[in-house]
Amino acid sequence: LIALTLGCLGLAPQARAVCQEGCLTNDNTVLGDDALVNNTGSSNTAIGFNALLNNTFGNSNTATGFTALIRNTSGGENTATGSQALNSNTTGNFNTATGVNALQFNSAGSDNTATGASALWFNTTGGNNTANGRFALSGNGTGSDNTATGSLALVFNSTGSLNTATGFQALNRNTTGIGNTADGTNALFSNTVGFSNTANGVAALYSNTTGSDNTANGVSALHDNTTGLSNTANGYFALFSNTTGNSNIAIGVSAGVNLTTGSNNIYIGNAGSSSSESNKIRIGTTGTQRATFIAGISGVTVPAGVGVIVGTDGKLGTVVSSRQFKDEIHPMDKASEAILALKPVTFRYKKDLDPESIPQFGLVAEDVEKVNPDLVARDERGKPYTVRYEAVNAMLLNEFLKEHKAFVEERRTVEELKKQVAALTADLQKMSARFELRKPALQTVQTER
Numbered sequence: 001l002i003a004l005t006l007g008c009l010g011l012a013p014q015a016r017a018v019c020q021e022g023c024l025t026n027d028n029t030v031l032g033d034d035a036l037v038n039n040t041g042s043s044n045t046a047i048g049f050n051a052l053l054n055n056t057f058g059n060s061n062t063a064t065g066f067t068a069l070i071r072n073t074s075g076g077e078n079t080a081t082g083s084q085a086l087n088s089n090t091t092g093n094f095n096t097a098t099g100v101n102a103l104q105f106n107s108a109g110s111d112n113t114a115t116g117a118s119a120l121w122f123n124t125t126g127g128n129n130t131a132n133g134r135f136a137l138s139g140n141g142t143g144s145d146n147t148a149t150g151s152l153a154l155v156f157n158s159t160g161s162l163n164t165a166t167g168f169q170a171l172n173r174n175t176t177g178i179g180n181t182a183d184g185t186n187a188l189f190s191n192t193v194g195f196s197n198t199a200n201g202v203a204a205l206y207s208n209t210t211g212s213d214n215t216a217n218g219v220s221a222l223h224d225n226t227t228g229l230s231n232t233a234n235g236y237f238a239l240f241s242n243t244t245g246n247s248n249i250a251i252g253v254s255a256g257v258n259l260t261t262g263s264n265n266i267y268i269g270n271a272g273s274s275s276s277e278s279n280k281i282r283i284g285t286t287g288t289q290r291a292t293f294i295a296g297i298s299g300v301t302v303p304a305g306v307g308v309i310v311g312t313d314g315k316l317g318t319v320v321s322s323r324q325f326k327d328e329i330h331p332m333d334k335a336s337e338a339i340l341a342l343k344p345v346t347f348r349y350k351k352d353l354d355p356e357s358i359p360q361f362g363l364v365a366e367d368v369e370k371v372n373p374d375l376v377a378r379d380e381r382g383k384p385y386t387v388r389y390e391a392v393n394a395m396l397l398n399e400f401l402k403e404h405k406a407f408v409e410e411r412r413t414v415e416e417l418k419k420q421v422a423a424l425t426a427d428l429q430k431m432s433a434r435f436e437l438r439k440p441a442l443q444t445v446q447t448e449r
Helices: 002-009 013-018 333-341 365-371 389-448
Strands: 029-031 045-047 062-064 079-081 096-098 113-115 130-132 147-149 164-166 181-183 198-200 215-217 232-234 249-251 266-268 281-283 345-348 359-362 376-378 384-387
Touching: 333 365, 333 389, 365 376, 365 384
Parallel strands: 029 045, 045 062, 062 079, 079 096, 096 113, 113 130, 130 147, 147 164, 164 181, 181 198, 198 215, 215 232, 232 249, 249 266, 266 281
Antiparallel strands: 345 359, 376 384
């Protein structure tokens, strides 16, 4: 019995091919034809036809399935569960492959985890990758530090690294892109070489190919973006149609949805105006939001500031006055006389506008329109909405200057008249003095008569 046992332990490696169950040597466990047949390593477990067939020095490997870890020579602490799992691994360490063809072509890559049929299928030397799902990261060759969770996630990735894809077909077409995060079915689906993108939501950044530094949160956010850079979209369909625009920010459902190629826009709760506008800020939607409250403005003094004007379309701005902005400059002359026909009134706003009914002073736009239509601002229907008080002020100034000029002229006339009166007075005084000198002589003549 002892001799028989020693004989078993002393069999040549080639003779172990006929051992199909048990045959524990150096803490190895074998079950299957030609499993661990060339092994000199220890603490390995091989279950299945040709499992760990070529292992020589590798230790602490576990291979379960047809040809699992068949080419492993010196790689250690690998776990392969499934037909042809880690089939090509030779020197890679610390890999875990669960599923048919999982990590099949891995040769020297280490610290990879593949769970699912053909997960990390073509990985060769890439390391620290995690793939969960059928064909997840299956095309990865040398890319490292990628995480793919979901069927066909990062399926075409070859050399891209530091990517995270969660969801069916997330980052599906990525090849060399780096540092992308896709969370949601078809998120960043078309991305190939774009880097540092973040897509959270079904089909977010779906069409992106080479665009980089984009952030999309919400279903189909930045859906059509292809090469646009540094865009941020938060909300369902936010910046949906943007293709090549850069540095746009959209917050809210369908915010900036009309934009395609414009850049440097900010949309908050606004769909945008035109497809190519740039350098605009749009907040809220006309007809939806009807009042605006912003803290930190009322009571704050801006010594060098200018007044802000609001257009009937909601556009904010200031009234510029430099000559460089003006054409056809002419004196106002008699045009300002229209204000003399205006009828200032006192009034109170209706209760829905001013519940406190504070007394007001001003003009009525419809009355002003009758005097001078250019002095009223109109709403989107073309009806009088308010009075252009800044224009009225300019006309008041012109009328004041005209009156002042007339006053100056009158004062000059008065001064001239005063001079004339003074001269006449002086002459009269001289005449009176001469008369006084001659008065005694006149009295003598009168007495003699």
